[in-house]
Amino acid sequence: MANIATLKPGSTCLLMGNEAVARGVLEAGAGVASGYPGSPSSEVIPALAEAASQTDIYVEWSTNEKVAVEVAAGGSFAGIRSFCVMKQNGANVAADFIVNLNMTGIGGGGLVIFISDDPGGGTSNNEQDSRTIAKWIDNPLMEPSSAQEAKEMIKWAYEVSEAVNLLTFVRGVGRISYTRSNVVPGELPRKAQPEAVFPEIWDRNNPRKSRFTSGPFPVFHAPLHEKLEKAREIFETSPFNSYTGPEKPELLIIACGASTSYCIEGVNELNLEDRVSVLKLGTTWPLPEKLVAKHLKTTCKVLFVEEMDPFVERSVMELAAALLPETAHLTFFGARSGHLTPYGELSTDSVIGALADIMGITYQPRDRAYEEMCVEAAALVPGRPINMCPGCPHRATYWAVKNGLSLDGRNGFVCGDVGCYSMGFAGPGFYQARTMHAMGSGTGLASGLGKLGRFGLDQPVLAICGDSTFYHAVMPALANGVYNNSNFTLLIADNSATAMTGFQPHPGTGQTATGEPAKVVELEAVCRAMGATVETCDPFDLPKTIDTLLKMMAEESGVKVVIMRHMCQLVKGKRKIAPSWKMHVDGSKCLADACGCHRLCTRLFGCPGLMVDGETGKAAIDEALCAGCGLCAQICPAHAIIGEEV
Amino acid sequence: MRPGKLEKEPYNVIIAGVGGQGNVLLSGFIGAALVNEGFMVSVADTFGVSQRGGSVASHIKISRKTLYSSVTLKGKADLLIGMEPVETLRSLAEFGNPGIISIVNPRPFYPSGGVAYPDLGEVRRAIERMSSRTSYVNVTEEALKMGNPIYSNIILLGAVIGAGVLPLGEESIFPLLAERFPGEILEINLRAFRKGIELVS
Known part of the structure; x- marks a missing residue:
């Protein structure tokens, strides 16, 4: 990924749509940029963060999209062009603020939000069309058709935003955000940012700009529609039509x-x-x-x-x-x-x-004979279910959960959440996660389900969330559970990154978006301060983790938190942390089909680093994939998988 | 195909593999080299299942005239770079045609979750039947010989450039390797790249 601040104006570069958007933000001279990671929009903030040292822009990862847009609106109120980015689900989180911002209008600096939708849902658990929000709140919306146009449109969106004094949306889709294509960068502005100032309260020359209060709404609703009609007039002659x-x-x-x-x-x-x-x-x-x-x-x-x-x-x-x-x-x-x-x-x-x-045209891309071969080929090709990576700590967590719930024997269940660990609903997580909705919903659901003992619900209630998700939306749900004396166990799968979307830092990592040191908002301290009982485990220590889960589930009331702490294997790879174990299979111990385990390691445990040797029929380690985490040595009933400490 | 000369307009390339194999790295090198040579390029990578063992493909549309959409039309691929046999066949079934050239890493990447892998011989025969020309390059094997499977995609890049199926010569790739792999890791990557060229020559 090229540093978008140093691209030569007028040259031709291969840029991802998200990078082109980021370049557009710089070319527009924005001084504040914020967002929360979510594919297909995740690469915009990192591109801006990398450029931040060479340009006059403040860039942050915010804890969630509502805070992100509030941060950006603050910039606008103080007269600085500001930018915010999110995926479609994030627009829902941000909506509560935005549906008031339409009434107040923006400040002296333009405000542009880039939302990237996900038609096809490749990286999402819904397929919502976020354009509706622009119509809902009567704010202008535009849609780029290429990376180059995305860049130009971001710049123009600032002019529109400032002309009509409204937040302006640029809506992308995954195919625009992720396609890399020829982009010609423009010039970066030479002038410095204007001095940021929150307007004087009694500035009679500019009464509208001195306060940003959405009520009394009758005063603001009629002007909002006038602004929208003005935007329509501007759009009639837009260069993008x-x-x-x-x-x-x-x-x-x-x-x-x-x-x-x-x-x-x-x-x-x-x-x-x-x-x-x-x-x-x-x-x-x-x-x-x-x-x-x-x-x-x-x-x-x-x-x-x-x-x-x-x-x-x-x-x-x-x-x-x-x-x-x-x-x-x-x-x-x-x-x-x-x-x-x-x-x-x-x-x-x-x-x-x-x-x-x-x-009324017939279109046939291939002749019939070839088409028949294609049908045969397609029948030969197996599906390839997605999986957690080799060495993923979530596999260890779900294995502990599966065994813990089974030993507990009361039909306990896990309310799932949004992140890599969402795969807990399928084979990679042994079908343990039983719900999946919005960020933080697992804990909210658990808070409610944990109150149903009076109606006879006697199953242990568990919820799972990731570390980044915890700060995003779990904290209010956890406080709710403690306050209302609910009974559930929250597992925080703390892998030290927003792993699903590309390892972005968050309040628990001690680092900001631009790589500066930050105070760590400690998970243990937050959960204890909220009144939960807290334990921390390394999920790769399966016996201790299972014991802890059993102990927590056995407690009759209250909110319990188990922090499952182990660094994401991909982050380990990026930091060049060497594998802990060198794995091999002892062929004299693996009994293959004669074992009675029904190929527990490849069929059920399912780490991609394990395979069946085509010649011997026994389990084998795929050297090209094994991350050396050592977990499989703990699960083989015949003790045939051996780990040697490296 | 000679460097700088495009034999078909647009020329459609697909890189098929499994999430985590590095097809995005490969498509990035090829895309950047093509842009530097003055072509109009759209590169679309599967997103969402990268790193997670699902089947992935990068589509590269190359033109002298205009910027096309990034996804290949059904049955219209010209070159298929297969990082894995079954994934090669999956892309052939959708985008193949009698003129397609396939360059394939023959090492299987087994699906997880107990999904059975088809007979490799049958997969290879189907690939050969559906391609006008098929070359196998043992890139994973060669990478393991070099000490790390991570080099397999740079070896494959060398093989693709060496095979003369893109309007690119090795000179278009060298500066990109130097940029991407600074310091001492450049040497081994250059070695991997040259190994790929050697495998197809």
Whole structure:
């Protein structure tokens, strides 16, 4: 990853969309940037943090997205251009603040939020379309179609934000955030940041800017709609809206975001350049109605291509209804007609499918004989379930939980949470995590379930969360449990990093986003101060961990916390910490199918570093993968897996 | 293919592997080298299951004229770099066509969770049948000989460059290796890269 501060203006670089966004933030001259890690948005803050020493910008990882946007809004109130970044779920956390910020408006510095959505849900546990929030709170929204455009759009978003005095959203998707492509950096501003000052209370020349209170809302709600109409006017002539194709097309495609290039490629692939046109909308809320109305008059058929919710589709159909009877001749295709889906990720192939159907074309990418080979090949290829890494401490934690619950014998269960340990709901965590919702929800659920003893619930209640998740959203739930005298055991899987999203630091790591030393907000101290009983274990010490779990579950009341502390194996790798053990299998002890363990190590335990030797049929260590954690030596009933201390 | 000359517009490359094998590193080298040579490039990597043992693929679309979307159309890949046999076949089934060239690391990476791996011979025969040309390069084996499986993707990079299937020569890669591997680790990575070239020559 290149340092985005040192890229040469005018040169061509290969940049990830998230890096291009970060470069846009620098080119816009923003002085404050904040965020919480969440794929597909996680790389923006690290790129800015790396650039922070060469540029005049303050960069932080905040404890959660609501705090992050508050930090950025503080910058705006004091007159500094500010930036905030999050994934779609983060927008929900931030919403409580944002739905008031629309009323107060921003300060003297523009405020831009980049939200990266995840169509297809590759890195998320939901597939929500965050564009709705812009409509919900009447704030402007734009969607880039490439990395280069993302960079330009961030810069322009500051102009819009300052022109209408509103927070402005730039919405990406995983495909924009993670695609690396040619980007030409622009100049970085030469002038220093303005002096930050919270406005004087009795500044009569600027009464609106002297306070940021969302009530009394009747005073602010009407001006908000005036601001939105002003944004619409600006959007009518935005450089990010463009039209390609014949003047009077048989079919007009209205596209936005990543889908735009799918449309252009699909039209080319089917040789429809003379019959089909593409209206690309970079500004999607408020809809530039005059621009869209002008193009609706040129055609009889309209296809909407956008990922997830039919957001633009509904806005345009609403406009078409308002323009009746002028628009009575139009037929609409898109999510509503079933030509594209309002879920999942789109592709050029899905656009080709829709175009072929509407235009009455047959499209066959490969001949039949080859297609048959493909079907045979696909049948031969097994699924490849995702797993925890070799040496992952979560595997040890869940193994301890599985055995602890089994020894306890009262049908105890674990409320899961969001992080690498989410995999606890499936094979890698031995199906131990039984719920998964939002960050911190496991503990909130446990707090409620731990109160149901009076109605006969006599199963031990456990919750699990990661260290970063603990600071993000678990603390209020834990306080709730202690305050209401609930009965549950919280396991904090402390692997010293926000591992799922790329090892970002957090309040427990002693380091800030820019690498400066920070006070450690200690997990043990926080939990004890809240009134919980606290124990700390290394999950790789299985006997002690299982004993601790049994002891905690046996306690009849109160909130118990077990901190499962062991560094993420990938962080160990990055810090070049050598493996503790050199593993091998003693072929004379492994009885393979004759053992009666039913291949406990490869089938159930399932560390990727273990395999079955094709020749002997016995267990074997995959040298290319084994991390030398030594855990498998503790689980083999025949003691055939041997670890030699390195 | 000669350095700087693109034989097809766009030229579609797929790197198929398993999360953790380093396909993002490989696609990054190839993408950056292509940009330095003046090509328009889109590189899309599977995200989410990297490092976690799922099947992953990087798609690289190369053009002289325009920036394309990053994902290959069904049946339209020109070059398949397979870091693992089953993953090679998975990508062939979706993106293969009679003209595709496959360069494959023949060492299996077994799925976890008790999922059975198909007969390797059958997988190899299917790959060969579905490709116009197949080269196997034992990169994991060679990397283990060099002392660490981590070198396998740089060896594979050398093999791909040596095979002349990209509009890139070894000179386009050297400065990138020097940038990525500063200090004493450069030498072993250069050795790995040259080993890859040697394996296909």
